[in-house]
Amino acid sequence: MSTGTAVQDAAGRRDAARAMLQRPILTALHDPDSLDLVRRHSTALRAMFADRLGYTLIVETEFARLVKTPLDAAAPLRPLHRATGGAFGAIGYTYLALTAAALLAPGQGDRIPMAVLVEQVRADAAARDIEIADGLAERRHLVAALQALMEWGVVGETDLGDDQDRDTRDGDEVVLTVCRPLLRHLTAFALHDLPGPSAAITARPETPRRRLYRRLVEDPFTARDDLDPEALDVLIRERAEIARLLDEDFGLVLEVRTEGALAYDPDGNLTDLLFPGSGTVNQAALLLISELVDIVEPVPGSTVHVDATTLENTLAGLVATHARNWRGEYVRDVTALCRDVTALLVRLGLAHARDDGLLLTAPAARYRPTISEGPQ
Template sequence: MSTSHASTVSGDVSGRRDAARALLQQPIVTAASERETFDLVRRHAPALKSMFADRLGYRLVVEPTFARLIKAPLGPTSPHRALRHADGTEFGAITYACLALVCAALLEPGTGERVSVDDLLEQVRADARENGIVFGDPVSEERNLAAALRVLEEWGVIAESGHGDEVSGDEVRGDGPHLDVHRDLLSQLLDTPLHGMPGPAAVLARHEHEPAALRLYRRLVEDPFVARDELDDESATILARDRHELARMLENDFGLVLEVRAEGALAYDPAGVLTDEAFPGSGTLKHASLLLLAELTERFGDSAATTLHVDAHTLDSVLADLAAARSRTWKSIYVRDFALLRRDVVALLFRLGLARPHENGIELTAPAARYRPVPAESKCR
C-alpha cells in the first residue's frame, strides 16, 4: 500500500469517526447552522448509515439540507434525559404537549414554508381546547409555548424570518412576526407517527425483541455507566465473552475506551469531549453534587462495596451542612430553597449514572467512588 493511499484510508476512518461522534452529540445537523459538520456527515453517509443501523439500531436520514440521526430507547434503567427550559428545569408533561401541538400545527395541510406566529399560536390553542389540554395561567402558557418554539429553533425546524419578505408559492397571513419552517426536517423528528399508538408503552415495545448484542452496544455508547446487575443474562454473557471485540468496535466507531470491572462497564472518551453533560463542572449544582459525592464516599464508603445506600435523612443532613457552609458562594435560589437543591442534585446524579433510586433514599453506584477524596502525596521526604 502506498503512503498516500494509507494516508487517505486513515483520513477516511478519522473523518467517519468524527462525523459519528458529532451525530451522537447533536442528532440533528443542518447545512445552515453546521456547514462543516454537515458536509462531513454527507461525505461519509453510506458508512455511517450502515454502522448506526447494524451496531445501534439507529436510522440516519441524510438529505440535501439536513442530517437526522433517529435513535432508539435505551431501556427503563438508563438515566433519564429530558428537554429543558432556558433556566435548566426539565420539561413537564404540559411543555411536551405544547411541543407536540406546535409540530402538529406546523404540519397542518395548507401550512407553507412560512407561517405567522400569531396564526400558529391561535391554531395551537384551538387544538389544545379540542383535546382537553389545559396550559394553566397565561404566564405558564407563555412560558411553555416559548420553550417549545425555542427547542424547534435550536433543532433548525423553524427560524425567524424578515416580516414582509416574499415566499414563492406560499400565502403569508397575519401582521405579526413570521417563522420560516423546515418542513422536510419537521417530518423526521419522530421515528414513527404517534397517531394510532395506544400509548408510550407501545412505542417502547417496538424495540423489546432486539438482539441482546445490539442493546448492549447501545447502552455502552449512550450510558455513562452500565451496571452489571442491570443487564440480562444474555447481555452479561456477551460483555464477558466479547469485551475485546466490543473495545475494538467502540474505539473504531466513536473513539471510546471500554473499561470493564466486576460491578459493570463504561465507555469513556479520553478527550473528555463526547458527552452531553460534563462532570465535574462549574456552577452551584455541579459543585454541590461533587462535594456531596466526596463527603458520602469518604464518610460511609467501603472499598469492598460496589454500591452505597444512603437514606433520605443522611442525604439531607450532609447536603444541608454543605449548603450552610457555602451560603455566600452558592446560587441564592438553592441556598434559600433546600428542597430545590436536593431535587436538582439528585436528578443530576441520576442522569450521570452516579446514583439511582433506592427505597428511602438513593444508591450511589460504583463510579461514584472515583470522586472519593485521595490524600495528596507529601512533597517532603
Template sequence: MSVTAMSPGSTAQHEAAERRLAARTLLACPVLTSHRQPDELALVRRHSAALRSTFAKLLSYHLVVETSFARLVKTPPSGDSPLRPVQRGDSPPFTPQTYALFSLACASLLTPGTGEWLLISSLVEQVRADAVSAGVALRDTPSENRRLVQAVGLLIDWGVLTETDGSLSAWSERREEGVLQIHRPLLPHVLPRPLRDVASLADLAARLPSGAAEPRRSLRRRLVENPLVKREDLPEDERDVLSRERSELTRLLEEHFGLTLEVRAEGALAYDTEGTLSDVAYPGPGTVRQAALLLTDALTDLARPSAASHHVPGGTAGDVPGLLTPWGTVSSELGGLVSRYSKAWAGAYVADPARLQKEVVALLESMSLARSLPGGLVLHPAVARYRPEPHAQPTRAARRLAGKPDGARAPASGALFTDSFLREAL
C-alpha cells in the first residue's frame, strides 16, 4: 500500500486550521478539562505555544495550559460593553450577589485542610460562614439559596467540581446529601487573580487587571467579544485604527479566529460564518428571541425610517443614528404580537407581557441592537440585517396565517446591515 505524503503547503494549512479551531474553542469555552472536553483540550495542548502567543499579542489574554486543563483568562471588558451576565440554562442571569457567592465558593474550596472530596452541605456551610465574614448578605430563603446553587453549579459546569455521589439538584430540591470531587490543579486559576492577600471582595475587584490597552488590541477585543461595535462608542484612537488599518484587521481576525469583518458607517462587527462561536443565538428559537425579532421589525415598519432621519443625542461622537420609539408604543406593539402568537409562545410570557418586554429589551441590549432611554427604546441601524427577506422566505402574511414568526436573515447568511440606516426597500 502506498502512502501519499502531505505537501509542506498543505501541512501548514492544516496546522493553521487546527490553531484557528483551538482558538475559537477557547473563546467560546474559556475553561477546558480532560474529563469534560478531552479532544478539545488535546488540540489546545498541541498548539499551546502558538495559542499563548496569539492571545497575548492580539488580545492581551493570558492562556494557562496544563496536563488536565486549559484556562483562557480574558481581560475585563470596557465599561461601555453590553452586559452579558452568566446564565446557566433556563436559570436567571447571575446577579452581583451570585458572582460574590461564586468567589466565596472558590475561596472555601481553597481553605487549608480541604481534601479532594467534600460534602455539598459542608461547602454550603463554609460559604455561609465566609459570607458573614466578607459582609455579603446571604439569608436562608428560597431565592438566595437558588443563587448559591447557581454559583456552585457553575463550578460544576466548568469542571472545577465533579458530582461523584448524589447531585447538586437533589440537594437543592430535597436536601439529599452529595459528594463533590475537587479539580485541585484548576481551582487556583478559576478567578482572574489569586485570592491570597485579598482581605475583601472590594479588594479583589481592585486587583483585577485594567481593560485599558493600546488601541489595536482593545479594538480587536471589542470585535472578537461583541456582536456589534457601535462607532459612537469607539474612542478616537480606536476609530483611527479601524479606518487606517482595516485590511490588516480583517486579515488577523480571519486568520486567527475565523471571523469576517464587516464595517459600515454606523459601526462594525466580526461575524462567524459557521455560526458556532457565539453563546447567544439570534435570531433563534424560543419566545424571547422570536418576540425580539418581530418587535424590531414592527417598530421599523411603524416608523418607516429614512437614511437622513432619526438621530439620537449621545455617544462620544455627538448625535448618533437610532430609531427612538416611546415605551408606550413598544408595549402596545409587543402586546399585539403576544395576542397574535399566544398559541405558539410560552404561556408564562403570554400571561406576563411586562416580563416578556423586559427580557426582549435585555436581549437586544446584550446584542448592542438597542438601548434603553427614559423616553423609549432606541434601535440601532444594524437591526436592518435581521429583517425578513421576502424572496428567501414565505410571505409574512402566509407565515402569520400559519401562526409562525417571520423568517429573518442572520449575520451568517452574509447579509449586511445598511450603509446609512434602515432602508425602506425591504
C-alpha cells in the first residue's frame, strides 16, 4: 500500500469512527454515504471500538449500531429528549418500550398500520398491569416514542401498501415501515433478563486506561477530581500516547491543564450538544455563567459554589431583562428554567448539581464574554 493510499485509508477510517460517535445508529435511509464508509472499514472499527472503549459495533446491510458501555457512576446520564426539548421521563420510556415491543410482536411484518400498533401497545400494557394514559396524553407519548424511533431509523412512514393493502384499508390510514433487524439491537441486552432498572446503567469493571479514554471521548471536560487515582496516573504517564490515539481514532486534540483534561474537536461538529447555541436555555446558561463569575469572582482554575438563592435570583434578573426574546413558558416559570439550565451545564461538564445550589467547574469561566477594544 502506497503512502498516499495509507493516509487516505486512515482518514476514511477516522471519518467513519466520527460518524458512529456522532450518530450511534446509522441507517441507509438517513445517511447512506456514512454507512457505506463504516461498512468499508468495519473490521478495523470493530477492533478499535472494542479495544479502546469497550464498545460493540454491529454492522449489517441496512444499518450500523454502536452499542456503548456506561460511563462510571459519577458521570451524568444523558436522557432522550422530545422534539420540544424536554427530557423523557419514566412515562416516556414506558411508552418507548411498549412501542418497540409492539413492533416486534409475533405476526407483525415489516409494515404495520398505526391503528394496529396502538391496539398492540394497549394490549401489552394491560397484560402487564401497566397503567397508561388515554386520550390526548396517550397520543402525545406515542408520538414522542415514534419520533425517537423514526430518528433512529427503526420506523418510517409510508402511505402506500401493496394492492391488497389498498383494497382493505382506508386511504388516509398511516402505515409504518419497520426495520426489524435494527429493532432487535436497540438495547445492549434483553431488558427482561435484568434484575432491576439500575443494572442497565451499571458500569462493568475495566482497566483504568479504558475508563480514562472513554471519559475523554464522551465528555466535554473531565475534571481531575472526577478521576480515580489509577485513571489519573494513566493520564499523567501516558499523556502523549493517549493524545496520539485520540487524534488517530477520532481527530480529537487533547488538552491537559491543572483542573483537568479536554479532548476537543477542532472542526467543532463532533458533538450532540452545541454550546453556545440558540434557544432560551442555551442563551440563559451562557449569560448565567457570565453573571455568576462576576458575582463570585473565582480564583482562576478553581471550582466555585453558588447557593440556590443566588442562582435563582440571578436567573430571575436575566428573565426580566430578556423576557421579550425568551420562550414564554420559561419567562412564566423561572424554576423550570433554572432546572433546565442546570441540567445543560451539568451535561456540558461546566457544573455539578448540589442540593443547595450549583458547583461551577473551572472551564465555565472560558465561556464568559470578554470585551476587546477595536480600532479607533
